[in-house]
Amino acid sequence: EPEVTQTPSHQVTQMGQEVILRCVPISNHLYFYWYRQILGQKVEFLVSFYNNEISEKSEIFDDQFSVERPDGSNFTLKIRSTKLEDSAMYFCASSESPGVVGSYEQYFGPGTRLTVT
C-alpha cells in the first residue's frame, strides 16, 4: 500500500540554525501539506501546496518557513532560523486531486521530531 514517508525521523538542531524536513508524498497525489504537533497539544495546520504554489497557510507559517517541491517526488519544509518553540513533531500529508470522490482525505507520514536546543 502506498504511503507517505518522511526523513529524518528525529532532527536535533541548535537555536538559530536552518533545518530542512523532507517528505515523499504518495505518487499520484497532487496536494501536499505540513502540520505540526507540539507535545501534548493538537495537530496544527501549517500550509497546503498545489501546482507548485502555496494554497493556504496558517498564522504559524510566517516568513521563517518555506516549502518547496524541488523535484517530482520530494516535498520539503524549511525553517530558516529555528527557535526553541519550533520543537514539535512535523507531519507531512498528501491527498488526491480535488474533484476525485473522497479527495479531502489526507494520508499522513510518520512525522519528524524536531528538537531545538
Added chain:
Amino acid sequence: DQQVKQNSPSLSVQEGRISILNCDYTNSMFDYFLWYKKYPAEGPTFLISISSIKDKNEDGRFTVFLNKSAKHLSLHIVPSQPGDSAVYFCAATSGTYKYIFGTGTRLKVLA
C-alpha cells in the same frame, strides 16, 4: 481560536461495548468533517469522513453522525476492540485545503 473542540480528553470503554467520541465546531462554513486515529510515534490515520449534506456515514464498525444545527459530530465505534486504543482527532474544512483539527480524545478499550 478553537474552532473545533473535543471536550473529553480521555475515554475508557470495555471491549465489545460502544465507544462514542464527540466533537463540536463553531464555524458554520465547515462543510466536510473527518476523523483520524493516531498511535504514539505515528502520523494520524484517516478513519472516516462526512460531508455536510449528510447526517450519517458508516464504514464497518465506524459510524459518524453529523448534527449541523447543533454543530456537533460524533464517532461511534461498535464493537470496540483493544486495538482501537489510540488518540482520535476530528478535523474540519470549509471547502478549502486548510484543515482544522480538534485537541483529540484518548480512547482506551479495556480487555
